[in-house]
Amino acid sequence: MAEVILKNVSKIYEGKNKAVDSFNLHIKDEEFVVLVGPSGCGKTTTLRMIAGLEDITEGEILIDGKVVNDVPPKDRDIAMVFQNYALYPHMTVFENLSFGLMLRKFSKNEIDERVNYAAKILGIEHLLDRKPKQLSGGQRQRVAVGRAIVRKPKVFLFDEPLSNLDAKLRVQMRTELARLHQQLKTTVIYVTHDQTEAMTLGNRIVVMKDGLIQQVDTPLNLYNNPANQFVAGFIGSPAMNFIDGKIVKDDNLKFITANKSLSINLNENFDKFQNKEVVLGIRPEHFYEDENQETKLNITIEVIEQMGNEVFIHFKIDEKNVIARLSPKEKYSTGKSIKLSFDSNKLFLFEKETGIRIR
Amino acid sequence: MYKIKKIIIITIALVVAVLTFLPFLWMISASFMATGEANKFPPSLFPNKIDFSHYQILFSRLNLTRYLINSIIISLGATFFSLSLNSMGGYAFAKFRFQNKNKLFKFLLSSMIIPGQVTMLPVFLLLKNLGLINTYWAIIVPGMASIFGIFLIRQYALSIPDSLIEAAKMDGATEFQIYYKIILPLCKPILVTLGLFTFMGTWNDFLWPLIVMTDANMYTLPVALANLSSEHVQDTELLMAGSLITILPVLIVFLALQKYYIKGIMLGSVKE
Numbered sequence: 216m217a218e219v220i221l222k223n224v225s226k227i228y229e230g231k232n233k234a235v236d237s238f239n240l241h242i243k244d245e246e247f248v249v250l251v252g253p254s255g256c257g258k259t260t261t262l263r264m265i266a267g268l269e270d271i272t273e274g275e276i277l278i279d280g281k282v283v284n285d286v287p288p289k290d291r292d293i294a295m296v297f298q299n300y301a302l303y304p305h306m307t308v309f310e311n312l313s314f315g316l317m318l319r320k321f322s323k324n325e326i327d328e329r330v331n332y333a334a335k336i337l338g339i340e341h342l343l344d345r346k347p348k349q350l351s352g353g354q355r356q357r358v359a360v361g362r363a364i365v366r367k368p369k370v371f372l373f374d375e376p377l378s379n380l381d382a383k384l385r386v387q388m389r390t391e392l393a394r395l396h397q398q399l400k401t402t403v404i405y406v407t408h409d410q411t412e413a414m415t416l417g418n419r420i421v422v423m424k425d426g427l428i429q430q431v432d433t434p435l436n437l438y439n440n441p442a443n444q445f446v447a448g449f450i451g452s453p454a455m456n457f458i459d460g461k462i463v464k465d466d467n468l469k470f471i472t473a474n475k476s477l478s479i480n481l482n483e484n485f486d487k488f489q490n491k492e493v494v495l496g497i498r499p500e501h502f503y504e505d506e507n508q509e510t511k512l513n514i515t516i517e518v519i520e521q522m523g524n525e526v527f528i529h530f531k532i533d534e535k536n537v538i539a540r541l542s543p544k545e546k547y548s549t550g551k552s553i554k555l556s557f558d559s560n561k562l563f564l565f566e567k568e569t570g571i572r573i574r
Numbered sequence: 575m576y577k578i579k580k581i582i583i584i585t586i587a588l589v590v591a592v593l594t595f596l597p598f599l600w601m602i603s604a605s606f607m608a609t610g611e612a613n614k615f616p617p618s619l620f621p622n623k624i625d626f627s628h629y630q631i632l633f634s635r636l637n638l639t640r641y642l643i644n645s646i647i648i649s650l651g652a653t654f655f656s657l658s659l660n661s662m663g664g665y666a667f668a669k670f671r672f673q674n675k676n677k678l679f680k681f682l683l684s685s686m687i688i689p690g691q692v693t694m695l696p697v698f699l700l701l702k703n704l705g706l707i708n709t710y711w712a713i714i715v716p717g718m719a720s721i722f723g724i725f726l727i728r729q730y731a732l733s734i735p736d737s738l739i740e741a742a743k744m745d746g747a748t749e750f751q752i753y754y755k756i757i758l759p760l761c762k763p764i765l766v767t768l769g770l771f772t773f774m775g776t777w778n779d780f781l782w783p784l785i786v787m788t789d790a791n792m793y794t795l796p797v798a799l800a801n802l803s804s805e806h807v808q809d810t811e812l813l814m815a816g817s818l819i820t821i822l823p824v825l826i827v828f829l830a831l832q833k834y835y836i837k838g839i840m841l842g843s844v845k846e
Contacts, residue, residue, distance in 0.1 A: 266740075266744065267743075268740050268743070287743075288740075288743045288744050289743060289744065289745070289746040289747070289748075294744060295740075295741070295744050297737045297740070298737075299735060299737055301735065301737035301738050301740065301741035302741075303738065303742075303756060304760065305760060314742075314747075314755075315744075315746050318746040318747055319746050362741075362745070366745075
């Protein structure tokens, strides 16, 4: 049970750019924080610095109020679940779970008690005598989590723990991890590149890119109020559509694409962006089929992806690929033209140059 | 057609196997023959009457027990130290981060081209100045760490994922505990291989023990056997009995560990 505070933490590898640049974050006790971003964004490096597996170049990390920059991993009272599980292949499941406790000289009774407790929570009681190679992927994952649980650490670290599992198991384990967090009430820092995992698991999400934090917020706020174009494109599936254009003024202020196939009226708040290059962002789920709306789009269906409960329609606006998520109907077919509209309250605008959100 | 080919191959293999095995068989057989029987013409393949007298002579009059004990102590000692030091060195070169690691390793590797005979004299003088001549250490110390051993362990240890070591660190293991409880058990196949190489090499070595052991009490089996052959040049049966005792322990060790040994040699050749 502990707070984790990162103050201006940077990591510079020899002769290279900053892998992590001035990372500031205050993780509250019992909070589930997810670090998410594309590969190479510095999320795993950040996690490894918290674990003590990487040196911190600049700044400081506090766990439970204590600066841990120079504290070795074993004395930080944290446990980590690795992407490849990192189970000791020559030990049984029981030995894997109890290894950390044995090193810390716990009594035999205490070890038995803790291992059995963890095994029970994770449903691996019948596997305690097996070696890792006799386990399935999901079982190995559970053992890896179990190894962290038995230690009753202040902080749990997860490094892409689900990425080696198949899709179905991943969804199942995701729910189990969420349940586990509710049960154990421990601070969790979780690294993933999968925005779905981030959205479903995190109390708060840290979106990272190129070593920099892009935005820290709750899942819903990230979705509704992305700080910039990167976050907007990263959160949500299918990803937000981006259409390049310009803000111009003739009769009134409006956004217009290069070939003028789309034009949207704007209020005078955008006056200062006149003649600026901007990017329009619109989520696939905010399109709908409607004949009576002022903003009308006549599009030709290029590809249809049937999901059963919904349908993804691919088409082009001003040569840009766009996806709309609609309720499934029989009548959609490739090459057919339909009329689409969208809720203009749910449109986003970003400065093209900086990616910063202006609406 | 395929069947005929198979039969031919098996026949050839059998002939080669028998030819290879024959001298070995005759060595065993001759060691049990009465004095002079092995030199008869035409030679007989099996003894007329099993005769243990040569073994009795070896162990009573010729002091073979002492040489056997020398050989065992030296070979086990060299194997023990070689395994401990080479595994530490190999593990360090595989997994530790330190300055000029690869340069140092390449330098060590390049020294493998120097033949052992070249260094014999300087090593002898060194040991002499240390006062180790005519002690077990004279043979054990020069074999304690070898570049080849370090190389072998390093290549194997490279295949151990870093995350295992990191997981052990998080679990609270010290550096030595990681080495002892994680790395060593995982390196078992390669350790058995290296152990066999070292044990057999030390056991069978003739030249070096001959140089550093001038006191007859400190002879190893091969040296003692060579002495025997010059003194008892006519006594073929006695020599054969001595030879059998010399190779028997190595043979037993090899056969007992063969399973792991083959595993070790095959490593890296096939990706599982």
